[in-house]
Amino acid sequence: MANLVSNFVGIRSPNPFWLASAPPTDKEYNVVRAFRAGWGGVVWKTLGEDPPVVNVSSRYGAFSYNGTRVAGFNNIELITDRPLDINLQEIKSVKRQFPDRAVVVSLMVPCEEESWKRILAQVEDTGADGIELNFGCPHGMSERGMGSAVGQVPEYVEMVTRWCKQHSRMPVIVKLTPNITNILGPARAAKRGGADAVSLINTIQSIMSVDLDVMAPTPVVDGKGTHGGYCGPAVKPIAMRMVADIARDPECQGMAISGIGGISNWRDAAEFISLGASTVQVCTAAMHHGFRIVEEMADGLSNWMDGKGFGDVKAFTGMAIPNYVHWEDLNLNYKIVAKIDQDTCIKCGLCHIACEDTSHQSIAALRIDGGRRYEVIEEECVGCNLCMHVCPVEDCITMERLDDGSSYMTWKEHSNNPMRREAAE
Amino acid sequence: MTSVMDVPADIAPGRLSPREYEVNFDDATPPLNRKQALIEAARCYFCYDAPCMEACPTGIDIPSFIRKIATDNVKGAAVTILEENIMGGTCARVCPTEILCEQACVRTAQEHKPVTIGALQRYATDWLFDREIQPFTRAEPTGRKVAVVGAGPAGLSCAHALALHGHDVTVFEMQPKAGGLNEYGIAAYKMTNDFAQREVDFILSAGGITVEYGKALGRDITLAQLRADYDAVFLGIGHNAVNALRIAGEDLAGVSNAVDFIAALRQAPDKSALPVGRKIVVIGGGNTAIDVATQSKRLGAEDVTIVYRRGPESMSATGAEQEWAQTNGVRIKYWAQPRTLVGSGGSLREVEFEYTVLDEAGRLAGTGEVFRVPADMVFKAIGQSFVPSAVGEEGFAEILEFQPDGRFAVNEDRQTSLANVFAGGDCIGGIDLTVSAVQDGKVAARAIHRLLTGS
Numbered sequence: 001m002a003n004l005v006s007n008f009v010g011i012r013s014p015n016p017f018w019l020a021s022a023p024p025t026d027k028e029y030n031v032v033r034a035f036r037a038g039w040g041g042v043v044w045k046t047l048g049e050d051p052p053v054v055n056v057s058s059r060y061g062a063f064s065y066n067g068t069r070v071a072g073f074n075n076i077e078l079i080t081d082r083p084l085d086i087n088l089q090e091i092k093s094v095k096r097q098f099p100d101r102a103v104v105v106s107l108m109v110p111c112e113e114e115s116w117k118r119i120l121a122q123v124e125d126t127g128a129d130g131i132e133l134n135f136g137c138p139h140g141m142s143e144r145g146m147g148s149a150v151g152q153v154p155e156y157v158e159m160v161t162r163w164c165k166q167h168s169r170m171p172v173i174v175k176l177t178p179n180i181t182n183i184l185g186p187a188r189a190a191k192r193g194g195a196d197a198v199s200l201i202n203t204i205q206s207i208m209s210v211d212l213d214v215m216a217p218t219p220v221v222d223g224k225g226t227h228g229g230y231c232g233p234a235v236k237p238i239a240m241r242m243v244a245d246i247a248r249d250p251e252c253q254g255m256a257i258s259g260i261g262g263i264s265n266w267r268d269a270a271e272f273i274s275l276g277a278s279t280v281q282v283c284t285a286a287m288h289h290g291f292r293i294v295e296e297m298a299d300g301l302s303n304w305m306d307g308k309g310f311g312d313v314k315a316f317t318g319m320a321i322p323n324y325v326h327w328e329d330l331n332l333n334y335k336i337v338a339k340i341d342q343d344t345c346i347k348c349g350l351c352h353i354a355c356e357d358t359s360h361q362s363i364a365a366l367r368i369d370g371g372r373r374y375e376v377i378e379e380e381c382v383g384c385n386l387c388m389h390v391c392p393v394e395d396c397i398t399m400e401r402l403d404d405g406s407s408y409m410t411w412k413e414h415s416n417n418p419m420r421r422e423a424a425e
Numbered sequence: 426m427t428s429v430m431d432v433p434a435d436i437a438p439g440r441l442s443p444r445e446y447e448v449n450f451d452d453a454t455p456p457l458n459r460k461q462a463l464i465e466a467a468r469c470y471f472c473y474d475a476p477c478m479e480a481c482p483t484g485i486d487i488p489s490f491i492r493k494i495a496t497d498n499v500k501g502a503a504v505t506i507l508e509e510n511i512m513g514g515t516c517a518r519v520c521p522t523e524i525l526c527e528q529a530c531v532r533t534a535q536e537h538k539p540v541t542i543g544a545l546q547r548y549a550t551d552w553l554f555d556r557e558i559q560p561f562t563r564a565e566p567t568g569r570k571v572a573v574v575g576a577g578p579a580g581l582s583c584a585h586a587l588a589l590h591g592h593d594v595t596v597f598e599m600q601p602k603a604g605g606l607n608e609y610g611i612a613a614y615k616m617t618n619d620f621a622q623r624e625v626d627f628i629l630s631a632g633g634i635t636v637e638y639g640k641a642l643g644r645d646i647t648l649a650q651l652r653a654d655y656d657a658v659f660l661g662i663g664h665n666a667v668n669a670l671r672i673a674g675e676d677l678a679g680v681s682n683a684v685d686f687i688a689a690l691r692q693a694p695d696k697s698a699l700p701v702g703r704k705i706v707v708i709g710g711g712n713t714a715i716d717v718a719t720q721s722k723r724l725g726a727e728d729v730t731i732v733y734r735r736g737p738e739s740m741s742a743t744g745a746e747q748e749w750a751q752t753n754g755v756r757i758k759y760w761a762q763p764r765t766l767v768g769s770g771g772s773l774r775e776v777e778f779e780y781t782v783l784d785e786a787g788r789l790a791g792t793g794e795v796f797r798v799p800a801d802m803v804f805k806a807i808g809q810s811f812v813p814s815a816v817g818e819e820g821f822a823e824i825l826e827f828q829p830d831g832r833f834a835v836n837e838d839r840q841t842s843l844a845n846v847f848a849g850g851d852c853i854g855g856i857d858l859t860v861s862a863v864q865d866g867k868v869a870a871r872a873i874h875r876l877l878t879g880s
Contacts, residue, residue, distance in 0.1 A: 347534070
């Protein structure tokens, strides 16, 4: 049995699955239920200064695709709307009940040293394992100069991180906003400020949909809407790219990563971990299906690790990072072509029409004795994978390697590249 | 010992409670709601060169209409269907989709679970009908006149297409209602809420069509006169004869044609008033046999047996239809042919059958071994035909050309041997379905339009 125990910058948890700072971690009742269900840790929903914020009614929007509910999700909820001392009491109570679980507290106060200093002391008193700085909230709080308004300015990230390290013994995790041009700016700033770790991504600014009767963005609040924070399975690719960029950045080495963004099952978690995250945080999947999903995540990850021979999570953390390269490092001599398994083909013709209309006209639509037959024209196929992706039958279209595998030739050496580096004499 | 022959025939109405009649003749396949339709529509792959489309006799653009359902453009979906098949509503209810579009669906190949195209088609067409939307606009009148004989699926399809082109169409119908077998020949639980008439009203509401009821060819009108009075004639007159068993006892009380019973049942406002036997035997293997057997059972008959002279795979009723009858408690007995209808006091009491086999040459043969099935009623469902001489018009059988089985000979435009006379539906043969009749009418209308406009 693979060992799932996690030690994330000194924060221990029985598995790497944490609930992200969000509605599911807003109060003791929920967090106790989560821990009973098997979650390794939680990041408590963001605390702020009293008086608490006020939330609106009508808070979530969802993107359903082809009958799949909640493929994407967004919210316009702010940080906790409960008084600070109630949250602090509950955090203390939970930590006492579950000493083996990770309890990290998310924080967001105005960009003033005194504000941070004050709340850090209060959190430390609860016995919490660490803090996460919410520099990511993309709506509402950012209009008040907090959340992503801080996260978008590397100097502020560095400054607040430094305050937190100065005024607290707790490990500091900086939660990054994806609503920026280059994730490395704030990530490196967090590193310079002394952060132990970064967590990412926070939600992406979004308009979920437009109610065409009301003519307002959803979720609609009395006839009006605002942009919200996008999350759920649809954002996973965006999140993974940002995680991987930080994981491979020389300046960010030594800083741990907690991966967030559409993680719904063990496979998603394994992918984030292979890209350098050492814990993962989940919210939307739990909000969709309840806390019990963690059982499958832990079981699935453990079984997969056993199959691969990974004894613990550390054994494959960041393992895919050496293979995450820049485009110019890809082999231009690698050549694959599509191959259609005629025995499993169901004759839907989607491969043909996709290639014919939008790609390289390399799948012929034939009629043989009245029957449909789709055949790859190998000379025309550029190996783009489009047909494989549109084919509804798994493994019916596969991409077969055709090149001789002889030389690895990148753009840097290619003769079409006017800036190419000549091989050394 | 008392023989079955000593017990009088038990044929009576009112065998069930009012509630049972209501349930038994309600919609056998309830419609999809929006949620169900969206989930089912999402299963469609939107195939290129879709096999389902090719399998539909009317060539409905099935992937397109399903995609429109998936995007909540239900009106668009309905129009896509009705543009190719004006009786898309009936076809959604009665088509044997398991041997047409749904058999061809690539999901059948993939997982033996096709997209339920028929149910989706019903969802879309019901949506339009429920809102009484008329999506078609008639072209400016051309002044050309066409006579259509028979207001069944073929005739109405032809009339509708011609009327939209601006031609004036007069439809002659011998029955008091239009719709043909949609109205008189399909099991009641497939066509609830007077759907056949609602569809007729929809077709006629596009304008340009006048229906003259109670007018039969050869009795009230003649082809010769129609040819003289109109620019073109379309004959959609269906069958005019029911095949007989040609065995002893066919005249006994209790022996009747299945089609007559089905028609009477459809027209009866109160099903409890319909007399039905306690023991029923149905002879035949088509959808008519299934419909009469299942409906007899649903009227309260105790034992209903369909006897067919060959095996299940030879039946023209599909596997799904046979299963439907069986789950309704109908027994299907294969490999037996009727020998004698045995009566007592002028009433049917038993049917004697002989077992059948295929001989060495593959021909059907009796084994000589017989058995008897008690019966208060026998329904004959061994097929219908078109007999030209049964059309009462002088010289009718001489002015046209016919196929060897008596049906009209037509070319691919459904044009008969007379240049301005076209025909379609059961009177030209084919696959004996509403959908193919609609296609005949549509194809003929295109040809007639070309003939009238020279285009």
